[in-house]
Amino acid sequence: MGNSKSFFEFEAVVSSWDILLKGFAVAMFAATLATALAIILGLVVALMRLSTVAIYRWIAFAFTQFFRGVPLYVLLVWVYFGLAIAVNINLSAILAGVVTLALLNAGYLSETFRSGILAIDSGQIEAGLALGLSKQVVFKEIVLPQAFRIVIPPMGNQYVDAIKDSAILSIIGVPELMRESQQLANLYYQPFEFYTCAGLLYLIAVVLVSRGTNKLEKRFYTHSAQN
């Protein structure tokens, strides 16, 4: 059918470049905001799991189990098409998407943070306490900075996962890269070209974030070596 022209036709992709880039920006914004929220929430949940109060531990455990067990697509559909209709709240697609993504990632990150904190040698805490520092100061100044270094690589992985998962937000109509690609692919009837381009853009984002994480990790290690 389209054999009169060349096999791959990327003119349409090039001419819609600004729309695609805008979609890409929305995807990155959603993934970044969701990861930032997930880091805060994940840390809170991790601390609750390490708490001496049993009820906090139970809530945190249930949170982690729930959000690690449920698929993003199922939760997204439940929140956006189920919950929002049932309790009659007007939820914007981007808000529903970011919150859902953040909750799922917080479930994973809380486990990461917990194991990072537990990995700190107890001698460090004992030494801090022996020096006369308060429990809070020991935690903030001794445990957290060391735990942070440990969790940089898994945190980077989680960010990468959030970027990849953000493509699913297209099903509730968030105007991110995949949504725009779908619409343009239908408009020009060139799914191969547009989805290839979308795949490449995600690939670039993922590779850049992984590189960045590696650099950050190395910098933290050399800093600690110098001390």
Added chain:
Amino acid sequence: MMSNSNYKFDWNVIEKYWPEILKGLIITIQISLAGMAFSILLGICLANGKLSNNLLIVRISSSITELFRSIPLFVLLFWIYYGFSLKFNFALTEFEAGVLALGITGGAYMAEVFRAGLLAVPIGQLEAAYAIGLSKMQSSMFIIFPQAIRIIIPPMVNIYIGLLKGATIVSVIGVSDMIYVARYVSLETFAPFELYSLVGIIFISLTLSISGFVYLLERKLGRSKVDG
């Protein structure tokens, strides 16, 4: 907030439609299992490629692994089902496209698991196997593989959980899985909350029981034996 909602909760729809939802679940499980089988095959090929003596094969396998791990499953699914099949006139059913997308993504993760598992078996085991006169084939089948499998199984089941969760998105290309059925039924009954809740609960119980199983398995197999 609930008071000014016009939504009428009707939990009877669950009683009426759960057999259909369950039918959808079976399709989800089928697609994820088929995707897993594909992942294992691809993972074995890529892991062997990464451990090859030929530098070119190592490079190619590593690049393929990186590429497949970096493309979102959702994009891959659309690329295969709408893009690739149209461009190359390669007719695929929705089910086949779903299996391919899951298999490719899972395979890239499996490659790492297999590689780590094979590398974790001490080299002395292989040397000992050669020394008592076993062939290369025999030593990998009877000496290396049984030891590597202990290390491989727990992360493998975790990858399966990932694929099971990933398999939920195939409804977007029209596979009649659980979500597809729930959406379809909720158009008739207008009870999306109840139906999607049911889907969510089924899913969570499924993934939690599998990960509980992994936890027990990890304790039973215990890495200590291989680590020495």
